[in-house]
Amino acid sequence: DRDVAPAAWPRLTAPAGIAALAAGVHLCVVGEFSTGAMALGLTVVPPIMVGELLAAADQRRRVQRLAAREAWLRRRLGPDARAVEPAPLTRADLVRALAQRSGGALLVVDLHGEGAAVPEGPVLTEVARRLRVGVEAQDLVARLGDTEYAVLTDVGPVLAYALGTRLLAALTEPYPRPGGVARVRVSVGLAETGGGEPEDVLRQADLARRRAVQLGRDRVEWYDAYLEEQLVRRLDLERELPGAVARGELDLVYQPVVALAERTPVGTEALLRWRSPTLGTVLPAELLPVAADLDLVGEIGRWVVDRACRQLAAWSGGGRELWMAVNVTPRELAAPDFVARTATALAAYDVSPERLVVEVAEPGVGAELSTVVARLAGLRSIGVRTALDDFRAEHASLAQLRRLPIDLLKVGPHLVRPGGDGQRPLIDVVANLADRLGVELVVEELESEGQVAGARRAGCRYGQGFALARPATAERVEAWFEEFPSAAR
Structure with missing residues (x-):
């Protein structure tokens, strides 16, 4: 019975009985006990019996614990505990x-x-x-x-x-x-x-x-500990981001786009920053996924377009006709009123539509291709130029490129490097296709003079990156523009 500990006497009497039988046989054969024989018996038999006593006590305690656990479960589950499946604990x-x-x-x-x-x-x-x-x-x-x-x-x-x-x-x-x-x-x-x-x-x-x-x-x-840091950071972002637009915490910095042959500015890209008083400066890679989960992408996107158009109007006052690119997600483009809202922002600041470039990143386009095509076509119909960012130049990407109504194609510097086994750089294939489609190439993330020279050799007209100009506030970019008095669109 599992509820009753086994009796200790069989395990105790067996060693004693075996010792007595061995002593009797010894007396019959030898006739007497030597000192060594008596010492051996006293050394072996008592420890065996003590060990059996301890084992029996341990087994008794184990049975008592099992009985207590079963009694606790029965109290929780009622008198029919043996007949039902155990309910989850609290x-x-x-x-x-x-x-x-x-x-x-x-x-x-x-x-x-x-x-x-x-x-x-x-x-x-x-x-x-x-x-x-x-x-x-x-x-x-x-x-x-x-x-x-x-x-x-x-x-x-x-x-x-x-x-x-x-x-x-x-x-x-x-x-x-x-x-x-x-x-x-x-x-x-x-x-x-x-x-x-x-x-x-x-x-x-x-x-x-x-x-x-x-x-x-x-x-x-x-x-793991790193996971906890990430999740705590994520919770902080989710707590602080709502209301950031109304509190005036969002900001734009601008990275110039340069004509590679002349090394003169032709435009800028507006880059979003969240200047949180509690979290510091938060970049788009961290900000936008949280905004998407909180359904704040539309609100933030409207602010970006409005601020970009306002800055374009301010630079127009100085006689500069540079263009500005803003990044949007396929989710933003999917909004039925996106084209109309963009036209309203341009009209509010009296900005020529062709000076605004709307960029969408290629990795997010595939799932929303038909919607993206329709919205980009709508933007072009009101004069706004369009761009495909982060182009991967894979087989599916090249096929998809023919369907997209774009004016600019932005690629990374990795496409400029020579291919394996002495093959031509992949940028040659992309440049040839872009030329047939009437699309201008912009090589981004140029961080060295070698990359800039490679982009020029490949026939790319425009470039941007730290090797040419770093992102900066509107005031600093405007001061940088002063070094190129003849720069125009």
Whole structure:
């Protein structure tokens, strides 16, 4: 019976009986005990008996712990505990269990329904069943929220990650329901327990879960200290960005675009900066993904176009007819009123449309190609020039280029380098295609004189980068313009 510790007397009497039998045989054969024989018996037999006593005491304590755990589970689950499946523990139960663990891992499992829907009751019931089936008997399952669960396991990092992967596969299988099936997306965060404070372990696993959500869901992510820094930074950005436009915290800097042959400015590119009083200067690579998640891209994009047009008008007062490029995302272009809003901003500051260049980065175009084509065509119809930024020059890119109504094509300096096995630089292929399409090339990110010379040899007309001019405030760029009194569009 697992509820009763085994009796100690059989294990104690066996060594004593064997010793007595050996002594009897010895007396019959030898007739007496020598000093050495008596010393050997006293050395071997008593330690064996003491060891058996200690083993029996340890087994008794183990049985008592098991009995106490079973009694606790029965109290939680009611009188029919043996007949039902155990319910998930609560967060408080999980914290107590974590406090008793010195190793293993904690998995936090988050569920996301289709679209914005939250998984419903029958689905959650099946989720709980799949979790119980997927874990080992010694693992603990707890429910942290409506759609959030935790699994506490004793296994090491490799096996814990394998467990997370198995649970991910099981929980993302379709859930039958009347009239069809429901599908659930799952994010799993992992953290090692390692004897840390329970709340710290829970926080670490939850941060890893957040990272899994940010990276697209349906994945397992481990916690590490660098991850925590990134996530805390992300939370700070999400907290501070709303209202940044109204508070006047956004700013533009301008990087000149130069005619490579004459080394004179022909235009500028407006680059967004967020001057946060608490977070410092935030660049677009960090700012825009947060703005997209908070649905602030449209508000920020409108501010950028308005500020760029205002600056163009100010420079026109000095007789300079340079153009200015602004970066937009396919999501911004998809807005039905984007062309109309751009025309309104140009009219408000009395800026000629051809002096504004709207840039869209090529990697984001593919999924929205038809919409992007339509909006770029609409911009060109009102006189605004268009550009394709970050052109990759892959086979699909070259084919796509023929469909896009653009005036400028911006490429990186890597295209200027000679190809392998003495082949011609890839820029030659791109330049030839651009020439046939009537598109001007701009080589960006030029950081050395060698790259500038390579771009010129390839026949590229325009360039920008640190080797030519660094981004600066409007006042400093205007002072730099004064060195080129004859510069015009």
